Amino acid sequence: MNLNRVPPAPPDAILGLTEAFKKDPRPEKINLGVGVFMDDTGRTPVLPTVKQAEEDLAREETSKSYLPIAGLPAFGERVADLVFGAGHEVVRSGRVRMAQSPGGTGALRIGAEFLRKFLPSSKAWLSAPTWPNHKGVFSAAGLPVADYPYYDPASRSLAFGKMAEALDSVPENDVVVLHVCCHNPTGADLSADQWREAAAIAARRRWIPFFDFAYQGFGAGLEADRAGLLPFLQAGLPVLVAASFSKNFGLYNERTGALALVAPDAAEAAAWLSHVQVLVRVLYSNPPAHGAAIAARILGDPLARADWEREVDAMRGRMVSIRDALVNGLRARGAPVDFSFIHAQRGMFSFSGLSDAQVAFLREKKAIYMVGGGRINVAGITTRNLDYLCDSVVEALRAAP
Ligand SMILES: Cc1ncc(COP(=O)(O)O)c(C=O)c1O
Missing domain, CATH: 3.90.1150.10 (Aspartate Aminotransferase, domain 1)
Incomplete structure (x- = not known):
């Protein structure tokens, strides 16, 4: 060629x-x-809260100097609370570390690169069907992809029995990509009991759950939508989460997302983040600031946050x-x-x-x-x-x- x-x-x-x-x-x-x-x-x-935050930022901003490689610290802290729940054990114990990313796609890619570096012979298991870019992102990071059954077109609903059976034969240290809520493209999600069962399988088979959380707030609400994550956290499993703020903040073209790394302990989490920082440095050096500054501002201001929650509900x-x-x-x-x-x-x-x-x-x-x-x-x-x-x-x- x-x-x-x-x-x-x-x-x-x-x-x-x-x-x-x-x-x-x-x-x-x-x-x-x-x-x-x-x-x-x-x-x-x-969103009106986003417009207001932008006006405030335009007035107050004093520099466009680089962000740290892992992004704006206030963004990371507030996003960890949003994704896992304020005061959750993984946040309090320091078992979670955050890397701001260019959208949910960026979070998926740096997460996949990290996994590939330490689990070079692992596969990534994707739901059939899934968001088409999953295949591209995981393959581009060097992880071969495979499918697990997810949806039954005949009954037009989740094929949980088949899914659970397939997840029960995923090898240790392979990666299973799960949509936390609002599954794209089917709109079919797991129930609370089914999530508990999936977490029990992960604990038994020791595969790595990688959650795609692109629609927090669009399913049943900002709090209710994280339910799928909780049994995995409770089981003490290593977990990765790719969060996107494209949809719930409407920040599509500002490329605002985060990779959350949940490790067995705080020291391990810090080590994982250090490697993600090395990967980010050679991919895009450090993340864009504007969208993250907006989200951090809204999440950190009780009045703006209440308005934003109403916007998401609407x-x-x-x-x-x-x-x-x-x-x-x-x-x-x-x-x-x-x-x-x-x-x-x-x-x-x-x-x-x-x-x-x-x-x-x-x-x-x-x-x-x-x-x-x-x-x-x-x-x-x-x-x-x-x-x-x-x-x-x-x-x-x-x-x-
Ligand atoms: C399931 C899923 N994951 C990730 C993304 C990527 O989001 P972002 O635009 O934040 O990169 C999307 C966007 O459509 C999506 O549907």
């Missing part, structure tokens, strides 16, 4: 869809493919009510499929159960864009486009059964 005839890389499945959507001239078009929250006017807003509330409106709208039109399973899904995404032919029909004939496999971003539905969407889905179900 040389640089004379470099073939173009395949387009990113989801970002490519957005490009096609932007070029579509049909005014009735709807984008249910992209993974960002939209309000009822179809915009991805800057985003979640919109997604719950739009799910209801979608299910009711389809039922009212006599859809030949019962879509009530959509009520039980959580977060921004729903597996609609639409076939590839129906997805293609909706895109070609109706200018409605969704990812192959029928994943829809429910936040792309608004009171203005709901009727057109329901009419079109019913038409697609009849035209391409």
Whole structure:
């Protein structure tokens, strides 16, 4: 190979869809493919608390000097409290150390690089299906990837029995990637009992849980959404968490996230962080400041924080009510499929159960864009486009059964 005839890389499945959507001239078009929250006017807003924090920062900022390699210390402390719960044993004991990262993706990558360095013969186990970038990130870090069963398309629900069976044969020191809440792309999450069972399996088989926490607050609430982590922490297991503030703070393009390393004791946690710092130094040297400064400010100010919690609750509330409106709208039109399973899904995404032919029909004939496999971003539905969407889905179900 040389640089004379470099073939173009395949387009990113989801970002490519957005490009096609932007070029579509049909005014009735709807984008249910992209993974960002939209309000009822179809915009991805800057949260009012974020705007206020930015104004305060602009006034008070005195330097743009580099952050430490592990990021803004106040951000790390407040994020540890948000992710694990203020006063949790892992925080008090110093068993957790934080590295600020460029988004949740950055956290996944530096976590994967760290694991690869110390567990060079381990695999990363991903849910089938999962966010497509997981495969890319873990492979790029040099960890071969494998799948564990997660979702049963026939019953349109979590396949927990099969998942547990597969996790029970994952070898010691392999890495299992788990979505803490609002599983992307299915919207199907584990119950509290199922999380306890998964943690018991991890403790028995001694695999390493790596949690992707991209949607804290979008499932059942900021506190309730961390429930999946707790039995793993209680079992004293080593745990990695990739937290993202793209969605719950709406800080998508500020690249704001954190890797949490939970080690068996404080000294070990400090040693793990020292290696992550070495990895960060050669990847991007140190993280960007703006988004983290905003999040740290909001999380550290009781009034701003209360406002932000209400903003998160409102985003979640919109997604719950739009799910209801979608299910009711389809039922009212006599859809030949019962879509009530959509009520039980959580977060921004729903597996609609639409076939590839129906997805293609909706895109070609109706200018409605969704990812192959029928994943829809429910936040792309608004009171203005709901009727057109329901009419079109019913038409697609009849035209391409
Ligand atoms: C499951 C999952 N993990 C991680 C991410 C990455 O988030 P970020 O934009 O913060 O890198 C996303 C974003 O869509 C996601 O859905």
